[in-house]
Amino acid sequence: MVIAEGTAAGSSTPIEQVLAGFRRDRADLIAILHAVQNAFGYISRESVEAIGAHVELTPAQVYGVLTFYDHFRTKPLGTHLVELCVGPACYVRGGAKIRRVVETILGIEEGETTPDGSISLRGAQCTGTCALAPMIHIDGKQHGHLRLSDVPRLLAGLREAADPADRTDRSDRSANQVQGGAA
Numbered sequence: 001m002v003i004a005e006g007t008a009a010g011s012s013t014p015i016e017q018v019l020a021g022f023r024r025d026r027a028d029l030i031a032i033l034h035a036v037q038n039a040f041g042y043i044s045r046e047s048v049e050a051i052g053a054h055v056e057l058t059p060a061q062v063y064g065v066l067t068f069y070d071h072f073r074t075k076p077l078g079t080h081l082v083e084l085c086v087g088p089a090c091y092v093r094g095g096a097k098i099r100r101v102v103e104t105i106l107g108i109e110e111g112e113t114t115p116d117g118s119i120s121l122r123g124a125q126c127t128g129t130c131a132l133a134p135m136i137h138i139d140g141k142q143h144g145h146l147r148l149s150d151v152p153r154l155l156a157g158l159r160e161a162a163d164p165a166d167r168t169d170r171s172d173r174s175a176n177q178v179q180g181g182a183a
C-alpha cells in the first residue's frame with residue numbers, strides 16, 4: 001500500500017517507521033529501497049537523505065545505487081500507468097510505431113508523467129504473452145493484438161482529467177499520425 005510521506009501523529013515519521021524495520025547495514029540498502037518505494041510509491045530526496053543517514057552513506061551514494069536500477073523511481077507515478085512492452089515480439093510487430101503514437105497522444109515520452117500527474121508512461125518487459133503482440137498494459141490490464149488505430153480509443157478515458165482543448169489538439173495530431181502509419 002502506498003502511504004503519504006510527512007510527519008506522523010506519533011513520535012516518528014513514516015520514513016523512520018519504514019527504516020526501523022532494517023539494520024543500519026549497507027548490505028540492506030537494496031531491500032530498504034524496495035521497502036521505501038513500496039511504502040510511498042517512489043523514493044523522494046528526503047527519503048534518500050534518511051536512508052543515507054540510516055546506513056551511513058551520503059545521499060549521492062544512495063542516488064548512485066538507486067539510479068543504477070530501472071526499477072526505482074525518484075518521482076511519483078501518475079494516477080494511471082500505461083506500460084508498453086519493449087520485448088522483441090512486440091517490437092517486430094509494430095511496437096515502435098505504437099510507442100510514437102502513445103507518446104504523441106499523451107504529450108510525454110517513455111519514462112515521463114504528464115504535467116497534471118494523471119498518466120505515467122513507461123516500458124515494460126515481456127510478460128511471456130508474445131502470441132498477443134504487440135502488447136500494451138493500461139493500469140495493469142493487458143491489451144493485445146494492438147493496432148495503431150486502437151490506441152486513441154484506449155487512451156481516451158485516461159485523458160478525461162486533462163484540459164479539453166489540449167486533448168482535442170493532441171487527438172487530432174494522433175489521428176493524422178495513425179492515418180499516415182497504421183499497421
Ligand code: FES
Pocket residue numbers: 085086087088089090091125126127128129130131133134135
Ligand atoms: S515481447 Fe511483448 S509480450 Fe513478449
